[in-house]
Amino acid sequence: TGVDIEKEARQLLPNDLRTDGFSNTAYNLGVDLKHVEAHAQLANLIVEKLDIQKLANRFSSNRKTNQRAIRPHLQSLGTWLLRGPLSGHEIDLYQGIVTSVGASGGDFDTAFAYVLRGMLQSPRFLYRIESEGSPDAYELASRLSYLVWGSPPDQELFNSAKNNLLHNRDQIRKQVTRMLKDPRAVKQSQTFISEWLNLDHLKNLQPNQREFPSWKPKxxxxxxxxxxxFSKHLIWEEKRPLGDLxxxxxxxxxxxxxxxxxxxxxxxxxxxxxxxxxxxxxxxxxxxxxxxxxxxxxxxxxxxxxxxxxxxxxxxDPPPGVDTTPVxxxxxxxxxxxxxxxxxxxxxxxxxxxxxxxxxxxxxxxxxxxxxxxxxxxxxxxxxxxxxxxxxxxxxxxxxxxxxxxxxxxSPRIHQNIIWKLAQFSLGRPIATTDRLHLDKLFEKVRGRQTYQNVLLHLATSPLITE
Incomplete structure (x- = not known):
């Protein structure tokens, strides 16, 4: 949308808890009233900052609100914003918003803004919800996009999903290679490094001033x-093996x-x-x-x-009954x-x-x-x-x-563990026993060329992402 609300999101949203070494572990991402209120405020903020007419024209030049005219418009907007086609039931719900706004005298832009607010608070927007079984083309596009960028798919990736191209490994490699050239890939790698090494602990660093009088918080x-x-230089400028970190x-x-x-x-x-x-x-x-x-x-x-x-x-953990008093x-x-x-x-x-x-x-x-x-x-x-x-x-x-x-x-153990950590961060969940065979195969494929880019290319085409 071109709207930057990162600062406001950091201020409004509660901090996610670290579980299994990362703060994006899905099973621990609970939602409470603070989250709901923050999502509503952020949705309103986005709509206020947007040029509604310009965004609406991106999907259709038709500004009529009757059912025949608005439903294709809602499908196009929803597919883009919710990262996949809307069901008939979902279109009916958003159609109801348009109808209600029209009944109260609101125009097209007002209706579009209310629909946008609704979609921005939809579980499909806020969470990566997938159907059971193998991912469909749009779900696979989202997996690839969040793997490389940590953000939603762009138009080219959507087009590949629409044309059902992403179940072809060569097409996946082509898309991931393209995406790795985007600045968003660099930002995602920095997020991984920060999460893996828990760099946020530095915000709370308060050494004893008597012992360290020269310390400055800066x-x-x-x-x-x-x-x-340092990590950006090794990963992106020199493209060195991850072990060199x-x-x-x-x-x-x-x-x-x-x-x-x-x-x-x-x-x-x-x-x-x-x-x-x-x-x-x-x-x-x-x-x-x-x-x-x-x-x-x-x-x-x-x-x-x-x-x-x-x-x-x-x-x-120490066995029950063992004296754990410090020596x-x-x-x-x-x-x-x-x-x-x-x-x-x-x-x-x-x-x-x-x-x-x-x-x-x-x-x-x-x-x-x-x-x-x-x-x-x-x-x-x-x-x-x-x-x-x-x-x-x-x-x-x-x-x-x-x-x-x-x-x-x-150490191969170190190399393997970095790949495990990267996979865990990318999947948003701990590594399961059933994942290990796939990770072992991936490790063998990248042995001798364990750059960040090569690991992501092989991870993107592995069953961990495609199945």
Whole structure:
């Protein structure tokens, strides 16, 4: 429609809850009175901002409101706005709105505006409702559009659906290739990165000012922008394999964030930095992820992130009756020493040994992502360790954090998990047992060429989307 209400939508709509790592998980997207009221306000706002005559003329130049004239008009508008043809019953309902407006003396534009308000609050507009069984051509068009763009189909995709072309794999590839060249595809990839890495946690970052007196809230925004610019550069400008997100020796910083990281600031407000001669490189050495460990740079939080969100591992809840009281920690210990005490503890060790060592290589980054060789207790910090990839026969040792990043970047488990996360985000639901065979086949097809674009092309033609 050309109407931008993103700002108002963010203000009016309640925040969606994160479930299974994403906020678009369908089964958790409940609707309450606040949603209903917000949808009504946003529908009114859109209609107020629109040029009603111009939009109406897009579908028909006929401005009569009798049944014979208006029904084709309603079908055209509804097919576009509700992402598929209307049933006879639906047309009858919208015809009733037109009739009521006409009976009260309203003209065509007034009737069209009321119909538009109704469609904008229709469940078919607000939610992606599909029939049982395999998707029809219009449902498939929506699946493809939300996969690549996170938004409704454009006219070319609608035309392909209308002509029943989308059940042909070559036609799907043609459309997805075209769609990947659109700026909306870049925006959708940024949304995925933000959701997967939970970058919104940076909005609530409030470090202890006594321990971190130089902290400025603007740095949190800079950290978020660093990760988004870094991922955009690798995915779209260099089209590198997704595994390179873990060890690429480049990033994008403001002078303030560069100084915070201990790098020499450049004059530009936001620019590219070569990290070849620094300990940094990859997502896990960026502030957006390192800060999730809190002021203490918690090995627990960092290790669980690596296990759950990168390695697709899991840790069971403690059995009933097990004492979960934290292991007493002697003052003055480094975070690694504290973690090692937990791992040696009879009650905690079996589980903590699965994830805390995954963060050992990050110990030299403090709670705000600054690189340091000693903590505030003057303990010398280490960056060596060993990592056990879930499913591997034995752990692999590393001497530096850079070696750790390289191990992760080369790990097929990491590659597979990123694809799983992308599929989960695209489908809007957790990965089911029945999905795994399809994802395993997809992984084999893209092995050796795991770019974002290639993964989406194969995902679009997989049974996860087409069936």
């Amino acid at each position: 740095l949190a925004e800079d950290m978020r922008n660093e990760t988004l610019a 873990l060890n690429a020796r480049v990033t994008f910083l403001t002078p303030s964030l560069a100084k915070h990281y201990g790098l020499k600031p450049k004059a530009a407000s936001f620019t590219k930095y070569d990290l070849s001669n620094t300990p940094r490189g990859g997502l896990l050495t960026q502030g957006s992820l390192l800060t999730m460990g809190g002021d203490e740079a918690s090995m627990v939080t960092r290790g669980l992130f690596v296990l759950h969100d990168l390695l697709r591992g899991s840790v069971k 007493p920690s002697a003052p003055g210990l480094s975070q690694r020493k504290v973690a090692e005490r937990r791992i040696r503890d009879q009650s905690c060790g079996a589980c903590h040994a699965k994830f805390e060592p995954l963060a050992f290589g990050l110990e030299q980054y403090d709670g705000l992502a600054r690189y340091t060789t000693h903590d505030h207790f003057k303990n010398e910090l280490r960056q060596d360790g060993e990592i056990l990839i879930p499913g591997a026969a034995a752990p692999v040792k590393y001497k530096t954090s850079r070696e750790l990043m390289d191990l992760l970047a080369k």
